[in-house]
Amino acid sequence: MFGLPLVAVAGPALAAPPKRMIAYKTPWCGCCGGWIAHMRQAGWNVEVVEREDLAPIRARHGIPDRLASCHTAVVGAYAIEGHVPSSDVERLLGERPxxxxxxxxxxxxxxxxxxxxxxxxxxxxxxxxxxxxxxxGRHNGA
Incomplete structure (x- = not known):
């Protein structure tokens, strides 16, 4: 008895969803650009939006002043405040707390x-x- 031949069918590869975020920063902050470059090097597509006052954005995302920094990014349902390493952002999105x-x-x-x-x-x-x-996360020996 003869079996049916096996045929491989190529379909579209399941690609990972694009890594996109919006970063809100003030026009005069240079270190924010360094963080954005870090995220882009890690494969993120970062849309930059400049605002003179970031307090309303932090308030919208429930970030208290005591935990504030110089820029706020938004990725999915999460805000990323300040100079968070890309590895922590990846972990956050993987664990989804x-x-x-x-x-x-x-x-x-x-x-x-x-x-x-x-x-x-x-x-x-x-x-x-x-x-x-x-x-x-703990960094630089913390």
Missing amino acids: AARALSAPGMPAGSPGMEAAGREPYATVLILNDGSTRVF
Whole structure:
């Protein structure tokens, strides 16, 4: 008895969804450009929107002033505040925690875009939906 021949059918490859984000920054901040370059080098398509006041954007995404930085990005349902490494953004999107934002508060020396300022230990902080926080990542020996 003869079997039917196996035929390979080529279909469209399942591509990963595009990595897109919008980054809101002030027109005068240079280190934000360094962070945007870091994200682009990691494969992100970053749309840049300049605003003179980022407080309304941070407020819309539930980022308290104590966790603010110099720019805010939005990717999917999450805000990314400040100089968060691309590896933490990738982890956030992979784990999908019940959270509103991920922040690198202030402008830590040695974070992406802040390399010229030296190097200091810092943590990224996850801002949960209820407003509480927890450390998400530790960097530069933190």
